[in-house]
Amino acid sequence: xxxxxxxxxxxxxxxxxxxxxxxxxxxxxxxxxxxxxxxxxxxxxxxxxxxxxxxxxxxxxxxxxxxxxxxxxxxxxxxxxxxxxxxxxxxxxxxxxxxxxxxxxxxxxxxxxxxxxxxxxxxxxxxxxxxxxxxxxxxxxxxxxxxxxxxxxxxxxxxxxxxxxxxxxxxxxxxxxxxxxxxxxxxxxxxxxxxxxxxxxxxxxxxxxxxxxxxxxxxxx
Ligand SMILES: C[S@@+](CC[C@H](N)C(=O)[O-])C[C@H]1O[C@@H](n2cnc3c(N)ncnc32)[C@H](O)[C@@H]1O
Numbered sequence: 001x002x003x004x005x006x007x008x009x010x011x012x013x014x015x016x017x018x019x020x021x022x023x024x025x026x027x028x029x030x031x032x033x034x035x036x037x038x039x040x041x042x043x044x045x046x047x048x049x050x051x052x053x054x055x056x057x058x059x060x061x062x063x064x065x066x067x068x069x070x071x072x073x074x075x076x077x078x079x080x081x082x083x084x085x086x087x088x089x090x091x092x093x094x095x096x097x098x099x100x101x102x103x104x105x106x107x108x109x110x111x112x113x114x115x116x117x118x119x120x121x122x123x124x125x126x127x128x129x130x131x132x133x134x135x136x137x138x139x140x141x142x143x144x145x146x147x148x149x150x151x152x153x154x155x156x157x158x159x160x161x162x163x164x165x166x167x168x169x170x171x172x173x174x175x176x177x178x179x180x181x182x183x184x185x186x187x188x189x190x191x192x193x194x195x196x197x198x199x200x201x202x203x204x205x206x207x208x209x210x211x212x213x214x215x216x217x218x219x220x221x
Contacts, residue, residue, distance in 0.1 A: 025049045030056040035084045047179075047211035048080060051152070054177045054217075055085045058149050065149030065173040066091060070136055070164050071181075073111045075119035077152060082123055088149070092119065093132045093139055100135050103159040137163045149173050154181035158190025165198040172220035184214025 025045045029036055031052040042048040055067075066089040072078045078092050096119060098112035116133055123129055132139040136155070148171050153164040161180070168178060182188040183195060183206075195216065199206070209215040 026053075029053060030060070031084065038080055038083065042080065044212040046209060047181075047213065047215055050209055050211070050215070050217070051077075051081070051150075051179065052084050054179075055081075055088075055150060058175070058177070059085075061175055063149050063173050063175045065147040065176055067150040067152075068093060068148060068168070069152045069154065070094075070168075071153065071155035071160070072119060074114045075122040077154070078119065078129070079123045081150070081152070082125070082129055085150075086125075086128065088128065090129045091132055091143070091146075092123075092129060093136045094119075095135060096131075096133050099157065100160075102135075103157045136160060137167050140167050143171075147171060147173050149176040151176070151178045152181065153178065156182060156188045156191065158194050161191050161194035162198060165194065169198070169202075169220070174220055176220045178218040178220070180216040180218070181213050183216035184208060 025039065026049060029039075029049065029052065031039075035052050039045050039048040039052060057063075058065075067081055067085060068091040069078050069081060070093045072092050072094045075092065078090065082090050094114075096114055096116050098110065098114075099108050116131060119131065120126060148168055151164070151168045151172070153161060153168075155161055155164060165178075172178065180191060180195060182191045185191065195206070199218070203221045204218045207217045207219075209217065
């Protein structure tokens with residue numbers, strides 16, 4: 001039998017469904033009340049909750065290493081990562097002016113509505129946060145010997161994603177997490193293509209999330 005929509009109004013229905021999704025995640029999470037409130041407000045509770053639980057697990061298992069978000073746009077998720085794990089170093093990589101032309105196949109003007117100042121403002125307290133503006137992976141210079149425990153790759157494009165995997169994978173602490181946004185998003189086919197090329201022959205398996213953007217998780221052996 002077909003399910004009745006929660007509400008026939010075009011805006012209220014989807015908003016109501018997202019609020020409900022936020023309320024139907026895990027009841028007693030391993031993260032704090034304050035983080036939990038941000039998870040529910042995020043509009044993508046499954047992803048944010050999975051990230052917060054991964055960060056708690058890293059602490060529980062005493063897995064050391066920095067966090068990085070690659071592709072941050074206005075810094076909303078960076079702000080969440082920093083508030084959930086303020087004592088871990090956080091690297092924030094982006095052009096801060098939209099997609100780099102050399103990685104695009106056509107024109108794509110999304111994500112140009114940002115700036116370094118806006119991202120700083122959204123993150124707030126910048127203790128332990130380092131912005132790396134410019135074209136990734138050129139912006140990794142000096143981090144060749146860094147160890148990472150949590151990566152969010154959210155750069156949408158094939159070349160950016162494969163460059164991200166090439167750089168971070170060998171620098172992950174055992175047990176560290178790589179989240180890859182848009183893996184199950186047919187609107188960003190380059191992400192799945194990059195993962196399909198990168199992972200064969202590696203010992204790790206993937207876990208897919210039923211979140212808004214179709215994230216993938218790889219936990220390093
Ligand atoms: C989908 S947005 C990131 C959204 C953000 N993670 C969030 O949750 O709000 C993708 C970002 O990737 C950045 N990007 C893609 N390829 C890049 C590259 N090679 N170097 C630097 N930034 C890149 C774009 O500038 C854009 O801001």
